[in-house]
Structures are given as structure tokens and as C-alpha cells.
Amino acid sequence: MARIMIVDDAVVHAHRHRELVEALGHQVVEAENGIEALEKALGADWDLFLVDINMPKMDGYRLVREMRAGEELRAVPVVMVSTEAKPGDREQAWAAGANHYLVKPVRPETLQAVVRAIAGEAGA
Amino acid sequence: MSAGATETRACAQPAISDADFERFRDFFYRKTGIYFEDSKRYFVDKRLLERMRATGHDSFRSYFTFMRFQASGEELQRLIDLMTVNETYFFREDYQFRCLVGPVLDEVLERKRPGDPVRIWSIPCSTGEEPYSIAIWLLEHWPPIERVDVEILASDIDTQALARAREGVYGRRSVQRLPKALLTKYFEPLPDGRWRIVRELREAVDFRRVNLSDPADTRPYRRIDVIFCRNLLIYFDDASRRQAAEVFYDALNPGGFVFLGHSESMSRISSLFRVRRFEEAVAYQKPV
Amino acid sequence: MGLVRRQESGQGAPERERRRHGRAPEDLVRQLTDPDPAARRWAARDLAAHPGAADALADALEGERDPAVRQALLDALAAIGGEAVAERLIPLLRSEDAGLRNGVIEVLQGMPEAVAPRMARLLEDEDPDVRIFAVDICRSLPHPDTPRWLAALLGRERHVNVVGTALDVLAEIGGPEELPAIRAVAERFADEPFVAFSAKVAIRRIEEGRA
Numbered sequence: 001m002a003r004i005m006i007v008d009d010a011v012v013h014a015h016r017h018r019e020l021v022e023a024l025g026h027q028v029v030e031a032e033n034g035i036e037a038l039e040k041a042l043g044a045d046w047d048l049f050l051v052d053i054n055m056p057k058m059d060g061y062r063l064v065r066e067m068r069a070g071e072e073l074r075a076v077p078v079v080m081v082s083t084e085a086k087p088g089d090r091e092q093a094w095a096a097g098a099n100h101y102l103v104k105p106v107r108p109e110t111l112q113a114v115v116r117a118i119a120g121e122a123g124a
Numbered sequence: 125m126s127a128g129a130t131e132t133r134a135c136a137q138p139a140i141s142d143a144d145f146e147r148f149r150d151f152f153y154r155k156t157g158i159y160f161e162d163s164k165r166y167f168v169d170k171r172l173l174e175r176m177r178a179t180g181h182d183s184f185r186s187y188f189t190f191m192r193f194q195a196s197g198e199e200l201q202r203l204i205d206l207m208t209v210n211e212t213y214f215f216r217e218d219y220q221f222r223c224l225v226g227p228v229l230d231e232v233l234e235r236k237r238p239g240d241p242v243r244i245w246s247i248p249c250s251t252g253e254e255p256y257s258i259a260i261w262l263l264e265h266w267p268p269i270e271r272v273d274v275e276i277l278a279s280d281i282d283t284q285a286l287a288r289a290r291e292g293v294y295g296r297r298s299v300q301r302l303p304k305a306l307l308t309k310y311f312e313p314l315p316d317g318r319w320r321i322v323r324e325l326r327e328a329v330d331f332r333r334v335n336l337s338d339p340a341d342t343r344p345y346r347r348i349d350v351i352f353c354r355n356l357l358i359y360f361d362d363a364s365r366r367q368a369a370e371v372f373y374d375a376l377n378p379g380g381f382v383f384l385g386h387s388e389s390m391s392r393i394s395s396l397f398r399v400r401r402f403e404e405a406v407a408y409q410k411p412v
Numbered sequence: 413m414g415l416v417r418r419q420e421s422g423q424g425a426p427e428r429e430r431r432r433h434g435r436a437p438e439d440l441v442r443q444l445t446d447p448d449p450a451a452r453r454w455a456a457r458d459l460a461a462h463p464g465a466a467d468a469l470a471d472a473l474e475g476e477r478d479p480a481v482r483q484a485l486l487d488a489l490a491a492i493g494g495e496a497v498a499e500r501l502i503p504l505l506r507s508e509d510a511g512l513r514n515g516v517i518e519v520l521q522g523m524p525e526a527v528a529p530r531m532a533r534l535l536e537d538e539d540p541d542v543r544i545f546a547v548d549i550c551r552s553l554p555h556p557d558t559p560r561w562l563a564a565l566l567g568r569e570r571h572v573n574v575v576g577t578a579l580d581v582l583a584e585i586g587g588p589e590e591l592p593a594i595r596a597v598a599e600r601f602a603d604e605p606f607v608a609f610s611a612k613v614a615i616r617r618i619e620e621g622r623a
Binding site: 013 | 508510511513514517518541544545548572576579580583604605606607609610613
Binding site for chain 2: 011031032033034035036038039042043057058062066
């Protein structure tokens, strides 16, 4: 079982992604913006972060930059999930240090395939 | 049953459905960072019903709409008052003091030049339990105090509370978490059974009235190393919270720290600070 | 003991520091472009008391990169408020900079009187991202008409993510009046599993069930 953080201020999105990830047998913690994610994440081990881009107080890019700049979360894989598909968004995500970029609404099979590829699947 | 979907008739007992409770819980969490477990249901319902009665709403839905869209935010503030129990006593949330005398002050000292004082600001200090607790904790658990000067600044908007803080007289409830040895070391028993904090400590803490929203009041607070601001910002609206965070940012030295109350989170207030998670507690640091 | 009472002299220094620079609004506006971020931040904070400086603050906001200065500029604009500030902030929703956009959304959420008359236009903007940000503003805008605006948006919206975001917000703030619009959009987007899911959650939340 992997530990996965879902960072999204849109409650229904977060809820949807949580169900899909939990169906793979993983444990999920939710946070509604980057600061809350850091508050909850530091001091524990993580296998994957699913990070929305537009969030109040600390957006997804900044969260990933802070993760990459610090010691503890530097190596945790990050998948950015955004409603945006403008040219430049992906580049910003790569530049911040994301490992993968998905555009909402993510097909359930796609999200699960990406999670499975990075965090595996627990025998649920 | 869909209690919220139709207006409850005047004769019926207004009720809060599961869905109502969940919506309220999400809303309240978003606003304050305080999350009510299902076990708090009775506590929450009782207070909601009390405010529904007081504001003349006979369904949860109409009350929730009224509260949610009220531009002044007044009703939300009333609810927060009711939903939070704000007690003050010595050594409250002492894990933060452990964090203070451990990693936090170590880091602060690393950036000090010899002879520079360490400044700690307690706001709101209410009747003084918090700043005096910090003072006692430092004297007991922080050996560098032998060679480093520490200034403890304590402020509150309430002048009556400040007068009591300066007087330093406390009842049994306030001091019950203090070990006996510390009580006898730092307090004098009064004939009426209360305890008065010793003069050295009363004179060491600088008590002043400060309104956090008034720049003229907060301007003198500069080059602070650690701020304790516990269980205050939850009572503020979004703009005032942000403003308070700005005041702290400007008051702190680079690398200085803020402690908030245990149910509070900077994630609803400001992104100016770095999240630092120590073994004992979470603190927020002004970037160096 | 090492506990010492605050020295009065300790307080004077920052005051002196501040007085080095002029504090008249014209001086402050000039300091908004000072190379020192601390000076820019102080200028922004002090300009919050000068409504006439709104344009200068908004100009500075567009180019400011330092997060602490940016926050001070946003707070100063929020403190000034009003129609003119809203007019200057709304175009910034198109910024490439997520941090700036989100700061702007937050300030606009705090000015319902100025935002309400402009919301219809924003929710019909040609850029779906701007419509999403407008819906995000509605999430925390203390204005009683927000659920109605979002229901109207659902009636015409073609972009799946705008619909998804609106459903997300309606799950939080919608009432029984919005149920027909939610059901209709779910039907219209029947082949989008995410819309179906979001609509289901919103309906359940509004009606009775658990989300």
C-alpha cells in the first residue's frame, strides 16, 4: 500500500480522485492547498503527490518548487493535474519539478494507470 | 428524509440532517481550519440550533444561506465564538514551549550576534498566563538563558485583561497544570487561596495594549524572533487574518517563527511563511 | 535571570529607519519601484491608506515578482477596494502567473459589491480559464445571488471543466432552486463521467444524502 497526497481545493475533484486511488488499495490524505499539503506531509513518508495547479494561498507550481527545494520531499514523485491546457502550462509544471502532467477531467483509467505506474497497486 | 429541502413549519422542531451537518462541517473547515468529527455532532447541532433560534431562522438551510452570504461575516464570527472554547491557563499547549526551547531557539541563536537579545511576542496575552508560562519555561528548560537576554513582549486589545496580567494573581484552575515545585518557586500563595506570580517575573514581561489591526499600535514591534498568536486569528475575517499575518511578517527578524493554536493553520491565512514541522510542533518561519 | 524588560531605545530604531524615506503619497508611489523589496513592501503597506494610489499599486502589481511585496500590494488594493480596483484586477485573471491570479481571486472574493455587477460578463468570457476563475471567485463571494449565476452558467456552458468547477462550487453553496439546472447539465454531458459524478455529488449534497 502506498501513501498518496491529493492536493486540490475543489472538493468534488479531490473526492473523485480519492475514490479512484483508494480503489487501487492505497492510502490517501487530502489537502486543500499547498501550505496545508506541506503541513500534513512533512514528517511522513510519501509515494506520490497528485497536485492541482490553481489553489488559494499556495498554488501547485509553488508547492512543487518548495518540495524540490527542501530536503524531505525532494524525491517524491509529483503528478500535476490541471484544468488548463494552454501552451506553457506543461513547461511551467516541468520547470517546477513535476514528473507528470494530466489535464482535467482525467479519465478514470488514465489516472489509475499513472498511479499504478508510479506507486504500484496494493492487492485490494 | 430531506429536512433541508422544504421549509420546516413553525410548529415542527427544526432539525439538522446528516447532509446539513456535512455541509456545515465542510464550510466551517474551509473558513477556520477546524474540523468536527462525527462524534462532535451533538455539540455542533446544539449550537447551530441556538443560533438559528436567535436569528429567527426555522430551517437550517435558510440560516446557512443567511450566514454564508452575510457580507459583514458577523454571524460566522458569533458561531466561531460558540464553537470554540477558549480557556487560558498556565502551560496550555506546552508542546509548543518544548519546541521553542528546543529546535526553534537553537536556530534563532545561530543567527544572533553575541549580545543581541532574543525577543518573544505573545499576542493575545489575555490575563498573562501565556507570557508568564513562556518565561517560566525558559528559566526552567533553556540553559542559554544564563548568557542571553530575553525580552518577552505581551499584548492584548483588552485593557482589563492587561491590568489583571500585570497584577499576576491566579486562581487554582489557572495553575493546576503547573508542577507543584514550579508553583512554589514562581508564585506566592495569597491568603484567599489564589496565587500571585513573583515580582521578578511580573517586572520582566512588557505588557501593552495593542490592536492588531492598527498600524500605529503594531509598528513598534520589530526585530521579534518568535511570535505566539494562538486561537486569535480564527475569529478574524479573511482580510483581517491576512493583515495580521503581514504584521507578523514585518515584526519578525528573517528566520523568525510564528506559533498558532493547535487547530489553526497558516494554510487559510497567508503564504508568506515557510512551513516548518518539528518533532514537537508545526511552526511558520519568515524566510531567511 | 536572563529575562529583561524591553528597552525603550529598542523601539526607536525602526521608526528612524522609516523616516529616512518620505511618507507622502507621491514619495511612496516612487518607492514602489525601489530596488529594495523591503522599501517597496513598506511603500505598498502605507499606500493602503491612500485610495488615489490604486492605479499606481495596480501598475506595480503587474510587474512585481517578490511574493512578500506582491502580497502587500494585493492587501493594499483590497483595503482600498471599490469599482476602480475591481476594474484593474479583473484583467489580471489572464496572467500566466498562477500565484498572481490566485491572489487576485482572493481579493475579488472580498469585494462583493464591486464584483457582483461584473460577474455576468466574467462568466461569459470567451476564455474558459477566465470562466473557471470567475466560478472560483463565486466559491467564497459573500453574495446571495452566486448560486443563481452558476445555475445560469450551467444552462449554456460547453466547456467540461467550467461545468465541473461550477458543480463543485454548487455542491458547497447550491440550494434546491439549482437542482433543475444541475440535472439538466448532467444529461447534456451524459458521456462525461466526471460531470455525471460531480452532478451526483452536488445533488446528493443539496438533497439529503452523503457526499
